Amino acid sequence: MTPPDPRAAPRQFLYSLYRAAVDEALPASRLAAFLPRPPAGAGARTLVLGAGKAGAAMAQALEAAWPADADLQGLVVTRYGHIPPRRADAPAPRVEVVEAAHPVPDAAGMAAARRMLDMARGLTAHDLVICLISGGGSSLLSLPAQWDGGGLGLEDKQRINRELLASGASISEMNCVRKHLSAIKGGRLAAACAPAQVVTLLISDVPGDDPSIIASGPTVPDPTTCGQALHILQRHGIGIPDGLREQLAQGRLETPKPGQAIFAHNAVHLMATPQQSLEAAARAARAAGVEAHILSDAMEGESREVGRVHAALARAIAQRDQPFARPCVILSGGETTVTLRPQPPGSPKGRGGRAGEFCLGLAQALQSQPGVYALAADTDGIDGVEDNAGAWVTPDTLERARARCLEVEDHLDRNDAYGYFCALDDLLITGPSYTNVNDFRAILLL
Secondary structure, three states, X not given: OOOOOOOOOHHHHHHXXXXXXXXXXXXXXXXXXXXOOOOOOOOOOEEEEEEOOOHHHHHXXXXXXXXXXXXXXXXXXXXXXXXXXXXXXXXXXXXXXXEEOXXXXXXXXXXXXXXXXXXXXXXXXXXXXXXXXXXXXXXXXXXXXXXXXXXXXXXXXXXXXXXXXXXXXXXHHHHHHHHHOEOOOOOHHHHHHOOOEEXXXXXXXXXXXXXXXXHHOOOOOOOOOHHHHHHHHHHOOOOOOHXXXXXXXXXXXXXXXXXXXXXXXXXXXXXEOHHHHHHHHHHHHHHOOOEEEEEEEEEOOEHXXXXXXXXXXXXXXXXXXXXXXXXXXXXXXXXXXXXXXOOOOOOOOOOOOHHHHHHHHHHHHHOOOOOEEEEEEEOOOOOOOOOOOEEEEOOXXXXXXXXXOOOHHHHHHOOXXXXXXXXXXXXXXXXXXXXXXXXXXXXXXX
């Protein structure tokens, strides 16, 4: 479908690019091409295990493509509210889907992880395990590490997770820690499935598409170490129990490493990536006669600062037609971070996620530049823990905000992007998309 005329409807045009990016990553259109054949031989089993925001949609796509007369059973865990509706005429599901919490793990995710390890017991070399992994799986598939004489409790795991999220740590740093504090991530699920063949289908939500980082790599080798995990915790000032510190310092919670025999019969397929989604958005823009430029699918850094860098580029284009000529749209993806600022006691809690904070930084630095419109949103449909996918920025954003006595600086100080853009009716609310290729940003220059 051709996008709307960007000059007549710039917001609708940008939304059409977002939809093109999301649709490119939907499991229903991509998963079947990566499925292996059912295992041969009497009694051979096919077990489906999975975790992530796209988990339920991936399970539905697998069931639709799998032969009706072939064995299929399993368990997938997804975020609360992220199970797509099933068609009324759809057959009964063969793969069970349960829900758990994100981004901080809960008891439901821990119970699901235990069940998956139980289901993996007794598999043989004749069996097949299909693992459906997507972003969000790190918190959804949570089973705290245990050791002789002790172990990590769920409450400690939750606290450490919250502090990591607030610290500004990158996704690779957070997942290095998560892998070493887990009894199922960092390749341990694959170890539990051995000697069965394991085929992992991935939807990437991380810069660089590293399978060992996506959902903390439950079925792939982990190149990181206990020492690195401990260093990350110390560098970000995150306190841990003495017993856990000792285990990490002594390397006793080490994960399965590349080259180990447990991975000899495993295969990994990236079925959807941020770059593919950005390219789909670029094609949609060009179909409407607007040149598109993809900056990167792997941008990281503080969200507000990434917004300011994008604003500097946009102002150069708007004022000098450099380095790109107008009309054009600049696209980027990746995973930025938000470091929560300390607040005075009793002050209202800020709301919002990475996309909203990017938009605050962008609007502040654009300085009401004429002819510049932007949309930043998370491709899973949820920006952080709120009900919006992201937010819009227009040439009159600052003017409309000041008319309502809103100052962008105040909202940045409180990490309150949601409050700012909600007051302007500039939140993008889509509901869950049932996929996740992370941040999407599009800036239109007319």
